[in-house]
Amino acid sequence: MKKKIIIVDDHPLMRKGLSLILESEPDLEICGQAAKAEEALHLLDELNPDMAIVDVSLPGMSGLELTKHMLALKPEMIVLIISRHDEVLYAERAIRAGARGYVMKRVASDVILKAVRRVLNGGIYVSDEINERLLLGMASGHKRLTQSPLEILSDRELEVFELTGRGLGTREIAEKLYLSVKTVESYRARIKTKLNLSNANELVLHAVQWVEGESNV
Numbered sequence: 702m703k704k705k706i707i708i709v710d711d712h713p714l715m716r717k718g719l720s721l722i723l724e725s726e727p728d729l730e731i732c733g734q735a736a737k738a739e740e741a742l743h744l745l746d747e748l749n750p751d752m753a754i755v756d757v758s759l760p761g762m763s764g765l766e767l768t769k770h771m772l773a774l775k776p777e778m779i780v781l782i783i784s785r786h787d788e789v790l791y792a793e794r795a796i797r798a799g800a801r802g803y804v805m806k807r808v809a810s811d812v813i814l815k816a817v818r819r820v821l822n823g824g825i826y827v828s829d830e831i832n833e834r835l836l837l838g839m840a841s842g843h844k845r846l847t848q849s850p851l852e853i854l855s856d857r858e859l860e861v862f863e864l865t866g867r868g869l870g871t872r873e874i875a876e877k878l879y880l881s882v883k884t885v886e887s888y889r890a891r892i893k894t895k896l897n898l899s900n901a902n903e904l905v906l907h908a909v910q911w912v913e914g915e916s917n918v
Contacts, residue, residue, distance in 0.1 A: 704821055705732040707748060709741040709767065710756040710783075711879075715806065719754060719783070722810045723817065738762035738770070745774055752821060755800070757784040757791055758860060760879035765791075765798045765856040772799040779820050783813065790863060790912070792831045794856070802826030853895050861888040866908030 706723060708716050708731060720731045733748045735741040738759050744750075753771060757764040768780045782795040782803045792803040801820035804813055805828075816826040854862055857878075864874045875885045889904060898904050 703728050703730040704752060705730050705748065705750045706752045706754060706817075707731075707733045707735065707741060707744060707750040708754045709735045709738065709759065709764065710754075711736045711759055712756075715756070719813070722813055726814065729817070736760070738764070738767035741767060742770060742774070745771060745778075749775075750778065752779040752781065752817070754781050754783055754817075757782060757786050757795070758878065763856045763860060765795060765800075768795070768798045768800050781816060781820050781826070783816075786863070788828060788831055790859075792827050794859070796825065796827070798856075803831070854892060858888050858892050858895070861885060862892055862908050863912060865889070865905060866910075866912030868909075 706729060708719050710716050710719070713736075716734050716736075720734070723729045724731055732750055733744045735744060736759075738761060741753065741755075753768075755764040755767055759767065762770070764782060764784070768782070771778060771780060780800040782791075782800045783806055784791065784803070785806045788803055788805055795803045802816050802825055804816045804826065819826040860878060861874055864877065869877065871882055871885050871889070874880070875882045878885070880888075889901070893899070893901075893904050896904075896907060898907055
């Protein structure tokens with residue numbers, strides 16, 4: 702029996718590409734697609750998929766929040782995150798949200814298939830680098846992210862923080878995340894409060910240093 706998969710990504714070309722890769726396999730079937738988290742949630746009861754492939758950045762509810770909601774509704778379902786976001790910034794958070802794996806969008810199609818097979822067979826898929834980091838953290842008893850924004854920011858706040866660190870202004874972030882400028886400003890205000898930063902310049906500096914540091918670890 703074919704495994705039914707739903708793809709949740711706001712980029713039509715990405716959805717099409719993933720569909721072509723996965724439907725070339727005789728035991729996999731793309732039963733539905735959604736551009737927004739809310740659409741995906743409406744499709745769950747109708748389609749009853751075995752697996753969801755979800756992007757982190759979605760209009761409205763983020764992919765990580767969607768993962769939590771889907772698993773609350775269907776705990777037996779498998780979620781694999783496929784995203785443009787650097788895995789060192791999001792992979793551990795995705796696993797904690799309940800996803801069974803994290804794959805970068807830029808990887809080859811055979812890697813995507815490997816990840817899908819791994820999680821469908823009950824395993825967890827992350828890159829060797831991320832797996833080693835997680836194991837080292839467990840072995841040392843040290844939570845590497847304890848003092849990181851990953852621990853204290855919400856999923857959407859983390860996205861705003863990362864994009865700030867990558868040089869995007871408030872309006873650019875609003876356009877990328879399909880939010881209003883006022884909403885992004887509210888997120889940035891909450892981030893400053895949580896990180897004990899006194900002004901916008903400190904926020905930008907802190908975000909840039911964190912993104913550069915995490916990406917080079």
